[in-house]
Amino acid sequence: MKRHIRFSREDDTLLLLDQRYLPGAEKWFLCRRVRDVEEALQEMVVRGAPAIGIVAGYGCCLAAATTDETDPQWQEQLLEKMYRIAESRPTAVNLMHVVDRMHQAWRTDPDISLSDLKWMWDRLAREIHNEDISANKALGGYGLELLGEASSVLTHCNAGALATGGYGTALGVVRAAKSAGWNIRVIAGETRPFLQGARLTAYELWQDDIEVRVACDNAAALLMQRGEVDAVLVGADRIAANGDTANKIGTYNLALLASWHSIPFYVAAPSSTFDLQTESGRDIPIETRPEQEVTHVGSELVTPPGVPVYNYAFDVTPADLISAFITEKGVIRPPFAGAIQTFLDKG
């Protein structure tokens, strides 16, 4: 996969591969200011918790680039822009983590000039991006241990290159297996309403020559019953201190179905996805997105006009349905209570 998040320091622009048009067309979305970044995140030009975080980092750089140093209020203005970025999506914790980290860096030198801050942030945003890719590769290696003999993996949504800095969490494990010469096949659940599985997971695996087949979300139980699924492997948007995991709507469905069929259910996520401030899944805010995503597929209307719809973007999978977490620091096995904190501290 080519890089899908491209920041240019020379002209202070952020180019994003627009995921709304995939797989039909490869269009690029140009961000020059914070408003563009907000739009890119809210309209799902880029989605996926780690990718959102990376874009937020570069977004802070754009915020700095579009702030006027001669204005005596430039610091307040910049801070206000950072808040806007941090609040553009509610569920993924990576977004808050990255904005926090940019803010922390600034606070180490509160009297820094705007041009020096720009320079510092540029380095930091790239570092966050590169760290993500390295973390995913490390995570992929740990995932291999767990996968064992599994050759057919069901995944949900897109926890791949397009959801991260460029390698993938759940699909990072798949890429690691492929690199290791394993014979691995992926079933991509199509993931209504936004169809990230059908559109994005299938796209990036097909590009990387990894065997992939798309299934409607409705087919999951049948495929498990038929023995076509050795393991379920998903990403995460936020993991609470007790292990409850928010991820794309439909993940909780799959966790229950996997549990019933005694199929391991793995969550692959960088440690930045853990949110120790959030005690349990009950405390994770679940984003509700526009009805249009359900009532239409592309330009095709699929519900009668006027009929209301549900569009919760995420659900929470209780920790006790999760077989293990795969992180860049290693694997966390149940019981998770306490173990998560200890594990993260250790790293």
Add this chain to the structure above:
Amino acid sequence: MKRHIRFSREDDTLLLLDQRYLPGAEKWFLCRRVRDVEEALQEMVVRGAPAIGIVAGYGCCLAAATTDETDPQWQEQLLEKMYRIAESRPTAVNLMHVVDRMHQAWRTDPDISLSDLKWMWDRLAREIHNEDISANKALGGYGLELLGEASSVLTHCNAGALATGGYGTALGVVRAAKSAGWNIRVIAGETRPFLQGARLTAYELWQDDIEVRVACDNAAALLMQRGEVDAVLVGADRIAANGDTANKIGTYNLALLASWHSIPFYVAAPSSTFDLQTESGRDIPIETRPEQEVTHVGSELVTPPGVPVYNYAFDVTPADLISAFITEKGVIRPPFAGAIQTFLDKG
């Protein structure tokens, strides 16, 4: 709901409300010969096990109408046309039942003239149609008993007027509740890939002023977890002697999710859906349908070209996940082994 299957004896035509264009447009599909009926069933102009059976009955009438009595081989030709109708879809047992019943009627008078057979079949096909509507109304009444205090019902696919002669099985229970003055709400699972829930269930309930809201299939577990589902109510395409039930892909998913959340899971189906010749779900053939239904929504391509997909049209829910069957003869409660045979014999 207006009648969606209309047979005219005067000019030997069968008009079908074309469900492929709903809810966007109300187009009618005209059948004059068996080829048209095969196309209507295979291309899902009409779908739903009981509706398929009713169309098959009228299809036999068209077969007779387009057969030449002066041909000494007319009986063989007619029989061959009946086979073609019977084989147009593999999973729903009603189709076979109806063609069998038409055939039985013929066999009571093997020397009957073609014109007399036409007359006899016309009456029988209408009888089968009217029986279905009466059966659904009776079934609806029995369903009320079971529903009790349930006010929010999750349904899958379309087991409504459009799937039957005109009243509905699962939605027949809903209509009965509405008629009884109950405050009933329906969550229509959208039912990928063909979106019968989003397109058809929402359409017919909205038309009949019954509260309905569409949810992506992925949201089922979340909605159950939030207490938004009091009961799951689905139809069936074939029920084996042991109670294993073939129904639209995704039904087995819902049965597992309902079981996990201790929500009752009811199957509403006329007794013609039971197939005592089929011992268990293992023996029910599962139709695989064209990839196009998954790769496209309307004209919108949703998977990368070349990526293969799964399109099993049905799955089988094991009997032990089913809380009860609702039929026009009453309710069948577990344990089902033996009870189904006894119950059907009794009627």
